[in-house]
Structures are given as C-alpha cells and as structure tokens.
Amino acid sequence: MFETCKNWLYKIVNFFLFILAILILIYMARDLLEVFQLIIGSELKGSMAEISDFILGFFMLFEFIVMIIKYIEDTHNIPIKYLVIISITAILRQLLVIHNNGLQTLFLTIAILVLVVVLFVIELIKEKELKRGKQVK
Structure with missing residues (x-):
C-alpha cells in the first residue's frame, strides 16, 4: 500500500x-x-x-x-555536489554583472572559496567511504 x-x-x-x-x-x-x-x-x-x-x-x-x-x-534526489556547483556558477554570474563594488566582490570571491572547499571536503569524504567499503569486503 x-x-x-x-x-x-x-x-x-x-x-x-x-x-x-x-x-x-x-x-x-x-x-x-x-x-x-x-x-x-x-x-x-x-x-x-x-x-x-x-x-x-x-x-x-x-x-x-x-x-x-x-x-x-x-x-x-539531487546530490549536494550539484547544488554546490550550481551555487558557484550563480555567484560567478553575479561577479560578472556586479564588478564595480570592491567589498561585494571580495565577499563573493570568499563565498566561492568556501564552496570550493566544501566540494573538496565532499570528494574527500566520498573517497574515504569508498576505501572503507573496499576494506569491509
């Protein structure tokens, strides 16, 4: 049912x-x-x-x-990796449109850096899970 x-x-x-x-x-x-x-x-x-x-x-x-x-x-289900990548591209687009405000540009680039670090951590976790899965078998 x-x-x-x-x-x-x-x-x-x-x-x-x-x-x-x-x-x-x-x-x-x-x-x-x-x-x-x-x-x-x-x-x-x-x-x-x-x-x-x-x-x-x-x-x-x-x-x-x-x-x-x-x-x-x-x-x-949308994997978090795709949402992070879409967020990065959206911020990059925003940087293309608004590039005359220095402080805003700095904040947007920091946001991109944080999202890239998140992607890196996601990949590390995925690798660790794959290694753990191979060890269990």
Whole structure:
C-alpha cells in the first residue's frame, strides 16, 4: 500500500516538474527572442548591460532545467555536489554583472572559496567511504 502511494506521488511530482520545465522552456524562448531583438533590431539597440542581463537569466533558466532533469534521473534526489556547483556558477554570474563594488566582490570571491572547499571536503569524504567499503569486503 505504501509503495503504491509513493509511486503515485512520484508520478504526480514528475508531472508537475514536467509542466514547470515546459513553462521554463517557453520563458527561455521568449527571453531568446528579446535578446535577438536587442542585438539585431535597429530600433531597439540595447546596451550591453541589458543584453548580458538577458543572457545571464537565460543560463539560470537553463540550469533549472538541468536540475529538474537531474532530480528525476537520480530518483528524486539531487546530490549536494550539484547544488554546490550550481551555487558557484550563480555567484560567478553575479561577479560578472556586479564588478564595480570592491567589498561585494571580495565577499563573493570568499563565498566561492568556501564552496570550493566544501566540494573538496565532499570528494574527500566520498573517497574515504569508498576505501572503507573496499576494506569491509
């Protein structure tokens, strides 16, 4: 009984995630058209800040799609490693947009350093677990 309910809940969650992915894809297509209009359109010559804003938003949406796919592939579980990597890329994107404030740049680079250390620790723990598993066998 419990397994049946769990399977139904997973199907419902997958359905809603599919709808969310479709909506994100539609929004990405609209964003892409706006970027083309800003770049190519003669009446709408956009500034680099506007264009980069659209492009960075596009890649954020792309990461959401990838995260949804990874979530479904990994049986409704996102490994912490992927979340840390996505956080690093988001902070790097923020550094690209906001680079005129020295203190904020320093804080963002410290955040990236902390996340890289977290990735390193995760890999060390994974190696230790693999070695422990080999010793048990």
